[in-house]
Amino acid sequence: MKFAVQxxxxxxxxxxxxxxxxxxxxxxxxxxxIVRIFFYHNGVINATKLAExxxxxxxxxxxxxxxxxxxxxxxxxxxxxxxxxGIKDGHIVEGTRISGLGxxxxxxxxxxxxxxxx
Amino acid sequence: xxxxxxxxxxxxxxxxxxxKAPHGSIYSYEGLETVLITxxxxxxxxxxxxxxxxxxxxxxxxxxxxxxxxFIKTYGALEDYDVNKIYVDRQxxxxxxxxxxxxxxPVEVKQAEExxxxxxxxxxxxxx
Numbered sequence: 103m104k105f106a107v108q109x110x111x112x113x114x115x116x117x118x119x120x121x122x123x124x125x126x127x128x129x130x131x132x133x134x135x136i137v138r139i140f141f142y143h144n145g146v147i148n149a150t151k152l153a154e155x156x157x158x159x160x161x162x163x164x165x166x167x168x169x170x171x172x173x174x175x176x177x178x179x180x181x182x183x184x185x186x187x188g189i190k191d192g193h194i195v196e197g198t199r200i201s202g203l204g205x206x207x208x209x210x211x212x213x214x215x216x217x218x219x220x
Numbered sequence: 221x222x223x224x225x226x227x228x229x230x231x232x233x234x235x236x237x238x239x240k241a242p243h244g245s246i247y248s249y250e251g252l253e254t255v256l257i258t259x260x261x262x263x264x265x266x267x268x269x270x271x272x273x274x275x276x277x278x279x280x281x282x283x284x285x286x287x288x289x290x291f292i293k294t295y296g297a298l299e300d301y302d303v304n305k306i307y308v309d310r311q312x313x314x315x316x317x318x319x320x321x322x323x324x325x326p327v328e329v330k331q332a333e334e335x336x337x338x339x340x341x342x343x344x345x346x347x348x
Contacts, residue, residue: 108346110247143250183250203257211232211261216344 105129106137106213108206109145110220113162114155118220119148123165125217130173138209139169141179141198145220146187149179149194163195170197178205232343234258235266238273239347242291243283248276249291251348256294259301266305266342267298268335269327274312279324295325309335 107126111118126136141148148166155161170177177198179189184200191200210216236255240247259265269277276295283290298306307330308323320329330338339345 106344142254143247182253186246203254204261206254207258207261207263210234210258210344210346211230211263213344216346218347 103129103215104135104137104213106209106216107139108216108218109139109141109148110143110218112144112147113153115144116220118145119162119165120160122217122219123162123169125219126169126175136169136175137213138176138178138205139166140206140209141177142183142203142206143220144187146179146184146189149177149184149198149200150189151195152193167195167197170195172197180206231262231264233264233266233341235268235339235342235345237345237347238267238269238276239271240276241272242276242278242281243286243288247348248273252276252291252294254346254348255298255303256301259298259303262302265303266307266338267303268307268309268330268338270309270312270332270335272312272316274308274316274318277308277323277325277327278318279322281324292324298325307335307338 107122109118109122113119129136153163166177169175178201179198181200181202194200236251238248238251242248255267281290281292306327308327310329310331313329
């Protein structure tokens with residue numbers, strides 16, 4: 103099955119990013135496809151590379167690099183939502199990109215299921 | 221936009237569920253932004269206003285005292301985008317002491333069961 107994933111909340115502040123990651127890992131292990139991951143609302147903060155979480159905790163930002171760079175999943179932070187919150191090209195984690203809301207509309211149409219976290 | 225995105229066989233039913241009050245958080249405003257963009261993809265779109273989401277449609281909103289740019293006027297543009305299926309949950313409306321006369325745009329009031337049945341028909345539901 104083709105899944106599109108939307109994350110609406112910031113990492114650490116809310117469990118949405120963790121649950122999205124766990125869902126995506128499980129879906130991939132079962133042979134499903136992730137069409138795209140889209141960050142919206144405060145979810146765009148998932149894409150910042152300026153964060154330095156404590157080393158004895160999970161690094162949520164690196165998880166997106168793992169999925170984006172190593173697994174080849176398209177990960178997009180909404181440009182309008184990003185600009186509002188200080189997320190810009192050059193400051194985003196490897197394996198993610200900034201683009202428009204059209205990417206959200208596009209993945210909703212393309213996927214069999216849209217799953218929203220947050 | 222590719223050809224296949226422009227409606228036709230690939231036209232999908234998408235429902236936007238507006239759950240939050242228009243001010244106090246950005247969910248309602250950014251949610252409306254996604255509605256407008258998705259409309260450009262010529263999908264079969266529905267909006268359902270439930271819970272405090274019904275407040276987003278109140279006419280006569282004045283945000284000047286909170287220093288926030290209001291967006292009730294944007295709802296008036298939905299018709300131009302061919303977004304005509306705009307539903308308000310009856311219970312949510314009545315619990316908040318509202319009637320059809322309170323809304324800035326034409327809406328249809330539906331029972332929760334009717335909205336639930338519509339959700340079942342959708343290709344995607346997107347909650348804001």
